[in-house]
Amino acid sequence: MKLIIAIIKPFKLEEVKEALAGIGIEGMTVTEVKGFGRQKGHTEIYRGSEYTVDFLPKVKVEVVVSDEMAGKTVDTIVKAAKTEKIGDGKVFVIGVEDAIRIRTDERGDAAI
Amino acid sequence: MNRMPSNFWSGLAKAGLCSLLLATVACASLHAQDAAAAVAATPAPEAPAAEVVAYLPQKVADIMWLCLTAFLVFFMQAGFAMVETGLTRAKNACNIMMKNLMDFCIGALAFWAVGYAIMYGTHGNSYFGWDADLLMLGSGTSGQDYGLSASWLFQVVFAATAATIVSGAMAERTKFIAYCFYSLIISLLLYPVTGHWIWGGGWLSSMGMRDFAGSTVVHSVGAWASLAGCIVIGPRMGKFTADGKINPIPGHNLVLTALGVFILWFGWYGFNPGSTLLAVGGISHIAVTTTLGAAAGALGSMLITWIRFGKPDLSMTLNGTLAGLVAITAPCASVSTGGAVAIGFVAGILVFLSVLFIETKLKIDDPVGAISVHGVCGAWGTLSIGLFGSRAIDLPYWSDTTAIADGLFYGGGVHQLFVQFVGVASVFAFTFVSAFIFFKILKATIGLRVSAEEESMGLDVAEHGQESYPNFVVRE
Numbered sequence: 391m392k393l394i395i396a397i398i399k400p401f402k403l404e405e406v407k408e409a410l411a412g413i414g415i416e417g418m419t420v421t422e423v424k425g426f427g428r429q430k431g432h433t434e435i436y437r438g439s440e441y442t443v444d445f446l447p448k449v450k451v452e453v454v455v456s457d458e459m460a461g462k463t464v465d466t467i468v469k470a471a472k473t474e475k476i477g478d479g480k481v482f483v484i485g486v487e488d489a490i491r492i493r494t495d496e497r498g499d500a501a502i
Numbered sequence: 503m504n505r506m507p508s509n510f511w512s513g514l515a516k517a518g519l520c521s522l523l524l525a526t527v528a529c530a531s532l533h534a535q536d537a538a539a540a541v542a543a544t545p546a547p548e549a550p551a552a553e554v555v556a557y558l559p560q561k562v563a564d565i566m567w568l569c570l571t572a573f574l575v576f577f578m579q580a581g582f583a584m585v586e587t588g589l590t591r592a593k594n595a596c597n598i599m600m601k602n603l604m605d606f607c608i609g610a611l612a613f614w615a616v617g618y619a620i621m622y623g624t625h626g627n628s629y630f631g632w633d634a635d636l637l638m639l640g641s642g643t644s645g646q647d648y649g650l651s652a653s654w655l656f657q658v659v660f661a662a663t664a665a666t667i668v669s670g671a672m673a674e675r676t677k678f679i680a681y682c683f684y685s686l687i688i689s690l691l692l693y694p695v696t697g698h699w700i701w702g703g704g705w706l707s708s709m710g711m712r713d714f715a716g717s718t719v720v721h722s723v724g725a726w727a728s729l730a731g732c733i734v735i736g737p738r739m740g741k742f743t744a745d746g747k748i749n750p751i752p753g754h755n756l757v758l759t760a761l762g763v764f765i766l767w768f769g770w771y772g773f774n775p776g777s778t779l780l781a782v783g784g785i786s787h788i789a790v791t792t793t794l795g796a797a798a799g800a801l802g803s804m805l806i807t808w809i810r811f812g813k814p815d816l817s818m819t820l821n822g823t824l825a826g827l828v829a830i831t832a833p834c835a836s837v838s839t840g841g842a843v844a845i846g847f848v849a850g851i852l853v854f855l856s857v858l859f860i861e862t863k864l865k866i867d868d869p870v871g872a873i874s875v876h877g878v879c880g881a882w883g884t885l886s887i888g889l890f891g892s893r894a895i896d897l898p899y900w901s902d903t904t905a906i907a908d909g910l911f912y913g914g915g916v917h918q919l920f921v922q923f924v925g926v927a928s929v930f931a932f933t934f935v936s937a938f939i940f941f942k943i944l945k946a947t948i949g950l951r952v953s954a955e956e957e958s959m960g961l962d963v964a965e966h967g968q969e970s971y972p973n974f975v976v977r978e
Contacts, residue, residue: 435811436750437818437871438858 391486391502392460396451397425397479398471403449409470410453413462417502419452429477448479454486456499561649563781568652571776575659578769579606579666584762585824586670589753589817589870593960594674595970601669601681606662608682609689613661614639618654621694621702628705631698656776660720663773664693667724670870672731675738675957678965680950684731687940693723696929710918711925712891712906714788714899715777717832717883718926723933725877728868730937735950737867739957748861751869756816763820767796770827774834784899788834792827795834795846799826802850810854818854821871825853828876829883833890835899836906841890848886849879881926888919 398406403420410418424445431444455463464481472478491501558566583602587595615638620626623633639654665688669681699706700719713719743749753759774792775785803822807815826846833845856874860866866873891909900906908914944950951957956964963969 435813435815436752437815438811438854438861439748439750441750441752 391454391456391489391499392463393484393486394453394455394460394463394467395482395484396453396467396471397423397448397481398451398467399473399477399479400447400449402471402473403451406451406467406470409466410463413459413466415453415455415459415463417453421450421452423448423450427477427480446477454489454502456502560781564779565648565652567781567785568656568776568779571772572652572656572659574769574772575656575663575776576769578659578663578766578773579603581762581765581767581769582663582666582670584758584765585820586673586762586870588755588757588759588762589670590673591751591960592754592971592974593962593969595754595962596966596968597678597961598669598673599970600678600966602666604682605665605669605685608685609662609665610658612686612690613658613694614654615690617661617689617691617694618657620691621657621697622653623698624703626698628703628708629699630695631702631704653779656779660716660773661689661693661697663716664720664724664727665689667721667872667876668728668731671725671728671868671872672735673869674961675735675951676731677949677952678961680944680948683944683948684727684940688723688727688937692727692933692936692940693720696723696932699929700925706925706928709921709924710904710906711921712836712887712896712918713832713884713925714835715774715831717828717880718929721828721831721876722880722884722926722929725873725875725880726930726933727937728872729866729877730934731941731950732866732868732873734938734941734945737865738869739954741867742865746865753817753869756820759817759820763823766824767827770796770831774831778835778899782899784835787895790839791834791837791842792830794839794842795826795830795849796823797826798843798846799823799829799850799853802826802847803854804850806851806854818857821853821857821875822850824875825849825879828879829886831880832884833887836887836892836896837890838892838895841886841892845883845886845890849882852882853879881930884926885919885922888916888922891918 396406400422407418424447426444426446429446431442431446433440433442435441451467453463460483464483467481488497489499489501490497579602583599586602587598590598618639619633619636620631623631623636625634626632639650665685668684668688672681694702697719698704700711700713701707701716738751740749741751770792771789775788778785778788800819800823803825804814804819807813807818826849829845829849830842833841837845853871853874856878857868857871860868860873868874887906887909889909889911891906891914892912893905893908893914897905907918909918910916941950952961952964
């Protein structure tokens with residue numbers, strides 16, 4: 391199993407969710423986060439003085455999938471979240487040892 | 503489904519209809535009583551009693567107008583509270599609410615006890631009014647003179663407006679107890695003294711200075727006290743970097759600030775038109791100049807921020823709206839509609855330049871722009887009578903001996919401008935110096951500023967032991 395963490399632009403969340411549902415992904419966890427990469431922050435003006443906003447709002451999507459689904463899931467997220475402009479975000483893939491569905495005690499692939 | 507029974511609505515409609523009928527009957531019987539009284543008081547006329555028309559006496563209309571506009575001006579306290587809290591951080595919101603509530607309450611008691619007697623007492627001199635009968639509004643015999651009651655009510659909400667301006671300028675760092683003492687002093691002494699000079703028959707009114715609704719009497723007084731307070735207390739932690747650069751501290755809710763500005767604008771329809779003190783036709787012209795001043799002020803600020811920053815800035819445009827209102831307050835009954843537009847527009851630009859100047863050059867931290875809005879634009883509005891003032895427009899509200907001279911742009915020369923300038927300068931000198939001394943005394947005695955730790959914690963928790971938004975994540 392793989393944990394796929396995608397940091398994306400907030401307005402792309404709906405498209406990513408639809409695309410993942412389209413390939414049969416049945417669950418995900420979403421968190422509102424802030425951060426920066428190469429994009430850095432941007433400047434705003436408050437009452438005549440400029441200041442830098444370092445941390446920009448992003449959405450973190452976390453999905454756990456079976457090993458064979460991992461490649462397809464990553465490709466789907468990247469395709470759906472891409473605007474080809476700086477700040478599109480990143481996707482990380484991490485191995486997962488086990489998964490448990492609390493209600494039924496199912497384990498492994500059956501639990502996801 | 504939890505539906506109302508269908509007969510609920512018809513029952514409600516019937517109840518409504520019944521109360522309407524009752525009210526009509528009650529009104530009719532009241533009129534009948536009036537008519538009966540009128541008949542009893544005067545020799546029986548030939549016409550049947552039913553045709554006697556009951557008119558609202560002018561005196562009662564005047565009292566109604568004064569009370570109604572006082573209620574509107576009172577609501578400006580809510581406007582100030584919203585403007586100030588929106589432009590400051592969430593961790594100080596309780597403190598701002600508390601200050602806006604208590605400066606009115608402490609101020610009202612102080613103005614009742616002593617302030618009104620200093621401002622409107624006729625037994626003093628032209629620098630300091632006095633009338634022992636007006637102390638505590640002549641408590642022993644009061645309740646009989648309804649005109650006096652209306653006058654006091656109208657004046658106390660003005661005093662409270664002057665007092666509350668300081669709350670925003672010194673926000674986020676002032677000790678609450680020190681602010682309570684300040685509220686007492688401004689309503690007890692500072693505001694009534696200069697108010698007496700201009701509105702209470704003092705030396706400036708004898709000179710012919712015009713400040714119809716209080717650009718100087720109310721707004722500048724609050725702002726000059728703010729300036730003194732801001733200098734004595736110093737900027738908020740982190741407002742300026744070590745090398746003197748500005749580090750903006752964004753407010754937590756510009757929506758509340760915008761709501762506050764709308765409330766203040768609404769309240770201003772009491773502030774300016776109410777200052778006729780009488781129910782006269784001229785209130786419509788004043789309401790029009792007030793509207794145009796505000797609109798032009800907002801436009802001026804929006805345009806200059808758009809040009810300077812590339813985008814129209816909300817917080818500055820809201821300040822510009824208030825700047826237009828403050829500026830048109832003194833000349834509202836002395837200038838044409840065109841004059842009002844010019845005065846407001848200039849105020850909108852002026853407030854923008856002033857906010858930048860006070861922050862970047864003077865290094866004074868005024869989180870809400872109170873000194874610029876109420877002080878600079880209050881001074882501008884007062885002076886503008888010397889430029890745009892028209893004797894012909896002013897005269898219907900006054901008399902031949904008390905109307906202003908034409909302003910510079912109306913061919914009247916610089917006489918009125920000079921008189922206005924003397925008023926602005928003397929009120930500045932008195933208020934700034936006495937407030938400065940008073941804040942210094944507070945600083946040396948009970949302390950004016952909270953500790954650095956309390957300031958970073960936020961005054962809500964440090965001073966009041968509570969949070970404004972306990973179920974929200976407050977980042978600062």
